[in-house]
Amino acid sequence: MSKNDGSIFQKIDPWINDDDGIREAGGMAKYLYIEGLLYVRRNINGRDGVIPKYALGEIGKDIPARDKHAKTLVRLGLWIDSKDCWEVRNWAKWNKTEDERRALSEQKRASGRKGAHAKWHSADKSEAGCRWCVEKGWVMP
Ligand SMILES: [Zn+2]
Structure with missing residues (x-):
């Protein structure tokens, strides 16, 4: 197998x-x-x-x-x-080199975090450590 x-x-x-x-x-x-x-x-x-x-x-x-x-x-x-x-x-x-694979992985992670912000965060439901919540002024940096 x-x-x-x-x-x-x-x-x-x-x-x-x-x-x-x-x-x-x-x-x-x-x-x-x-x-x-x-x-x-x-x-x-x-x-x-x-x-x-x-x-x-x-x-x-x-x-x-x-x-x-x-x-x-x-x-x-x-x-x-x-x-x-x-x-x-x-x-x-x-083929992607290890550095390229790592950069792509980081890009996907960041994209996922941004997606989670768009879907779940708001002024009433902000999250500490979320850079987009910080940008909106919903939480302090
Ligand atoms: Zn957020």
Whole structure:
């Protein structure tokens, strides 16, 4: 049974096979590349497109000669070798970075608070700490 609560998905370009590197990599290296994307999505916090090398056993468990295919991905520039990890090329181009996700989350929270103010607060039912109630002069800052 999947551990996914239905909130986590990985987008994959439906034209991934048009990428020169992917085409040249071949089927098993492409499979490793996609497994790498899935790994990054499952372990997204603190990892913007980064795959630790110790995870190769996990992401390549069904892939014979996975070390060879990892080297192929590096040679073709699909993974960038960086000491003890690989960085997925262009990951941040297609995915929100941790900073972007955090900013978006804060934006949604602020929007929710503003919505709650509009729906529930009034001069008679103001809330301490609500910036919009403060702006209206319903409570003191
Ligand atoms: Zn309010």
